[in-house]
Amino acid sequence: MGPGVREPTTTVTVNGARLVANLDARVTLLDALRDRFGLTGTKKGCDQGTCGSCTVLVDGRRVLSCLTLFAQCDGRQVTTIEGLADHPLRAAFIKHDAFQCGYCTPGQIVSAAALIREGRAGRDEDIREYMSGNLCRCGAYPRILAAIREVASGAHA
Amino acid sequence: MTRTLAPLVGAALDRVDGARKVAGAAPYPNDVRYPDLAYAALVRATISAGRVSGIETEGAEGAPGVLTVITHLTAPRLSRGPATSIGPQPTPPLQGDRVDYDGQYLAVVVAGTREQAVAAADLVEVRYEVDEPVLRTEDPRAEREENPWHFDTTRGDPAGALRTAEVRVDSTYTTPHLTNNPLGPFTTVARWDGDDLTVHDSTQHTANTRSALAGVFGIPEERVRVLAPFVGGGFGAGLRSWPHVTVAAMAARVVGRPVALELTRPEMFTGTGGRPSTVQRIRLGSTVDGRLVAIDHHAEYPAAMDDAVRYRVTPRGAGAYACPNFAARDVQVRLNVPPTGHMRAPGTAEGLFALECALDELAFRLDIDPVDLRLRNVAEVDPENGRPWTTTGLRECYRVGAERFGWYGRSPAPCSMRDGHRMVGYGMAGVTFGWTMMPCRAAATLHPDGTATIATSATDIGTGTYTILTQLAADLLDLPPDWVRVELGDTRLPKAPAAGGSGLTAAVTNAVQDACRNLLEIVRNGHPRGTDVRAEGASAPPEREDVAPSGAFAAVFAEVRVDPDLGELRVVRLVTAVDGGRIMNPKLAASQIIGGTVGGLGMALMERTTPDPGSGRIMNANLGDYLVPVHADVPDVDVLFVGGPDPLTPMGVKGVGEVGVVGVAPAVANAVHHATGRRLRALPLTVENLL
Numbered sequence: 001m002g003p004g005v006r007e008p009t010t011t012v013t014v015n016g017a018r019l020v021a022n023l024d025a026r027v028t029l030l031d032a033l034r035d036r037f038g039l040t041g042t043k044k045g046c047d048q049g050t051c052g053s054c055t056v057l058v059d060g061r062r063v064l065s066c067l068t069l070f071a072q073c074d075g076r077q078v079t080t081i082e083g084l085a086d087h088p089l090r091a092a093f094i095k096h097d098a099f100q101c102g103y104c105t106p107g108q109i110v111s112a113a114a115l116i117r118e119g120r121a122g123r124d125e126d127i128r129e130y131m132s133g134n135l136c137r138c139g140a141y142p143r144i145l146a147a148i149r150e151v152a153s154g155a156h157a
Numbered sequence: 158m159t160r161t162l163a164p165l166v167g168a169a170l171d172r173v174d175g176a177r178k179v180a181g182a183a184p185y186p187n188d189v190r191y192p193d194l195a196y197a198a199l200v201r202a203t204i205s206a207g208r209v210s211g212i213e214t215e216g217a218e219g220a221p222g223v224l225t226v227i228t229h230l231t232a233p234r235l236s237r238g239p240a241t242s243i244g245p246q247p248t249p250p251l252q253g254d255r256v257d258y259d260g261q262y263l264a265v266v267v268a269g270t271r272e273q274a275v276a277a278a279d280l281v282e283v284r285y286e287v288d289e290p291v292l293r294t295e296d297p298r299a300e301r302e303e304n305p306w307h308f309d310t311t312r313g314d315p316a317g318a319l320r321t322a323e324v325r326v327d328s329t330y331t332t333p334h335l336t337n338n339p340l341g342p343f344t345t346v347a348r349w350d351g352d353d354l355t356v357h358d359s360t361q362h363t364a365n366t367r368s369a370l371a372g373v374f375g376i377p378e379e380r381v382r383v384l385a386p387f388v389g390g391g392f393g394a395g396l397r398s399w400p401h402v403t404v405a406a407m408a409a410r411v412v413g414r415p416v417a418l419e420l421t422r423p424e425m426f427t428g429t430g431g432r433p434s435t436v437q438r439i440r441l442g443s444t445v446d447g448r449l450v451a452i453d454h455h456a457e458y459p460a461a462m463d464d465a466v467r468y469r470v471t472p473r474g475a476g477a478y479a480c481p482n483f484a485a486r487d488v489q490v491r492l493n494v495p496p497t498g499h500m501r502a503p504g505t506a507e508g509l510f511a512l513e514c515a516l517d518e519l520a521f522r523l524d525i526d527p528v529d530l531r532l533r534n535v536a537e538v539d540p541e542n543g544r545p546w547t548t549t550g551l552r553e554c555y556r557v558g559a560e561r562f563g564w565y566g567r568s569p570a571p572c573s574m575r576d577g578h579r580m581v582g583y584g585m586a587g588v589t590f591g592w593t594m595m596p597c598r599a600a601a602t603l604h605p606d607g608t609a610t611i612a613t614s615a616t617d618i619g620t621g622t623y624t625i626l627t628q629l630a631a632d633l634l635d636l637p638p639d640w641v642r643v644e645l646g647d648t649r650l651p652k653a654p655a656a657g658g659s660g661l662t663a664a665v666t667n668a669v670q671d672a673c674r675n676l677l678e679i680v681r682n683g684h685p686r687g688t689d690v691r692a693e694g695a696s697a698p699p700e701r702e703d704v705a706p707s708g709a710f711a712a713v714f715a716e717v718r719v720d721p722d723l724g725e726l727r728v729v730r731l732v733t734a735v736d737g738g739r740i741m742n743p744k745l746a747a748s749q750i751i752g753g754t755v756g757g758l759g760m761a762l763m764e765r766t767t768p769d770p771g772s773g774r775i776m777n778a779n780l781g782d783y784l785v786p787v788h789a790d791v792p793d794v795d796v797l798f799v800g801g802p803d804p805l806t807p808m809g810v811k812g813v814g815e816v817g818v819v820g821v822a823p824a825v826a827n828a829v830h831h832a833t834g835r836r837l838r839a840l841p842l843t844v845e846n847l848l
Contacts, residue, residue, distance in 0.1 A: 045340045046422040135340060
C-alpha cells in the first residue's frame, strides 16, 4: 500500500466464520467479499447502489455491499448467499424459473429472505414494492414474485 | 432413430444450471481469479470530437501499485479482426489521437489492486483540441449513407398506390437510443502464456471473440481460447468484440500478468453498443374496407463515425402484410456517438413499433377492429418472393391471444372505458419476426460409465441452452437427464454461432441431434468397451427455393390505466400468444417471452439514453437515471404458445429469444390511444406527454 492509504484492522463474521483483515481503507464490503475472501456469490451489477445485485445482510438487515466500506463492518455479522444454503427460496427460485442469466439471483434471494423474515411478503403488491430495489434485466419478475409468494405463504413445505 | 422426441423434449424440466445459479456458484467472467491477477481501469474521452493534444501519465505511473499506463503513444500497433455476418469488427483501441465520441478509451491503467487502478486512472491528465461534434441526424454536416446494407426494397408502385388510395395514413414515429444494460458488467480477464492467449469474456459469441483477438494480435486462432460458460446477460451487447476486450488482452501482454478489466456501469453505456435512436416516416394506403394497397416506410438512425454495424429498421417484406405495393428505405447518419450495436430484436422492435401503431391509426380511421384489420391483411405467402411460409401460426396467435385477453369485450371508441376515475385502454399489435440460422457444430461423447457429454462453443446467456440440450440428448441417447452433461462457452469445443438473432436454438439443437445420431451409429456398429465414444455433428441453414422460412409469429394484447389528472400510465395486464415452432421446454420458453415482454415494457414506458445536446455526453449513464422496469412496474404476463414444429429443419425449432419484445411498445401505445384518444408517436410514453 502507498502512503496515505490506511489499512484498519477489521473483524467481521461472515456466514458464521470470524475473519480478521487489514485492507486498504477504500475497499468496499462487496470487493472484500469477492476479491479477498473468495465469496463471489455476491454480485456487482453497478457499484453505485442502484441495482441490488450486491445485497447482503449485515446484522440481519439488507445492505448494499457496494456502498458499504469493509472497515465499517468491524464487529458485525454478514450473511451472503453462500450463508443461505438451506433456504427454501433457492428451491422455489428453481421451481418457478425465477431467473435466466442468474446474475441478479443471489441479491434477489438475499433480499427476499429478509423480506419474508420481516413479515412484509404477505401480499403481492408488498412483494413487488419491497423487491423493487433488486433489478432483473432478464425480466423474471413475475416468476420471482411467484417464488417469494410460495415461500412466504409456507406452501413450499 | 426410432424414438420421436419424447418424453423430455417439450417437458417443463427445471433449469439444469439452476442449483449453481441460486447458490451464487455459477462462474461469470468477473468471478475468475488468478493468484497474480492485476486490475485495469480505463480513462475515457470527455469530448465527443477532436484530438488528444497531450496526455500526462507520470502521476498515475508513480501512484502506489501501478504496473503500467498505456496510451495511444505507447500501445502496441494492432490490426483488425475479420468481419462477421453483423459487420466489421470495432475499431481497435488506443491506436491514434483522434476522438470520435465521448467515452472513447484513451488510456488504461493496470495496478495490483482494483482500488489502486481506479485511483491512479484519476491522475491521468488529458488535453484536447476540441472540434464541434456532429450530434443530430438533421445536422447538415452529417454524412448520410442511404441503403447502407442493401436491404432497401421496392415492390409494385407504392407512390402511385398511395396517390390513389381511398384512405391514407402518413405519420412520423420516433424511438430513442436504448442501452442493453445486462446486469453483469462486461468483463474480460486475459492471460498470456507465451503466444497463447486465454480470455474469460462476457460474450454471446465465443468464436467471434476468438477470431477478433487473433486478428488484432496477428496470431493464429488456435492460440486463442475464449471461455464464457456463464454470462450475466447480454441482450445483444455481447455480439461484438468491443474495444475493452482488446485493451484487457493488450494490458495482460504488457504487464506479463493476468489482467481483469471489468467495465463500470457508466462504461457499459458507451462501450457495448445499444439500440440506435430512429426517426421513421410511415405511409399507409388502404381501401375503405381495410385492404392495404401501399406501405412506404423510411427510417433514419445514427451510426458512429468510425464504425459500421449491419442494421435494418424497416421490416422485411413490409412486416409480412399482404400488400402489393411497398417500399422500405434505411438511412444511416454518421454522428459523434458511441458505436451502436444490437439490442434484443434490433431494428425490428423499432420498425414494427412504427408499423403496428400506423396500422392502429388506420383501423381507427376505418372504424375496423384492429385485430380484424390485421386478419384481412395477413400475408399467406412471403411478400418478398411469393413463396409459402413453412408455418403460418399468425392467425392462430390473434385468435388465441384475443380470446385469452377478452379483446372483444372492448368498447371500440377511445375514452369509452373506465375503472372508477381512471381511463382504461386495450391495445394490440402483431409480430412477424425474421428467421435466422447459422452453421453450427457439436460433439456427443458416450462414456464407459454410461453417461454422456454434449459439447459446443455456444454460450447460454440465460436462455436455457444447457437445459434444452440436456433434454434433447437424454431423449436421443435414451438416458436419464442427470446422466447427460452439457459443456458450453469454450472455443476448444466445436464451433457454434452467436447466441443471437433468435437463431441459436435451431442451429444448436439440429447440430446436437446430428451428433447424437452419428454417435449411435458408431455404437451400433460396435466399439471397444471401456473407452469414450465421440462423434461430431453439424447443422446448416437449409437452402430451399420452394418455401419461405418463417420466424416466430406473435400477437400482443395490453391493458392500460391512465389517470386523467396526473397522466400516470400503468400497464396492468399483458397477453402474448406466440408461434415459436417446436417448444423445447415450455417453462424456459415462457421465461424468454416474459423477459422479452418486460424488455418491451421498458422500451414502451421509460427507457431512454439521453445525451447532453451540446456535448453529446450521455447524461444518464447509470441505473439510477436510466430507468429500467422494476418489480413494481411489471404486471401479470400471460404467455400462450400456438402452432407446432416447423418442417424447415429436423428439430422444427424457430427461436423465441426476441419475438417477445417486439409487440409490446406498439400494443401499449395503441392502448393509450384507446384509453385517452391521444396518439403518442414518440417512445417512451412518459407522463409529460399524457398531461
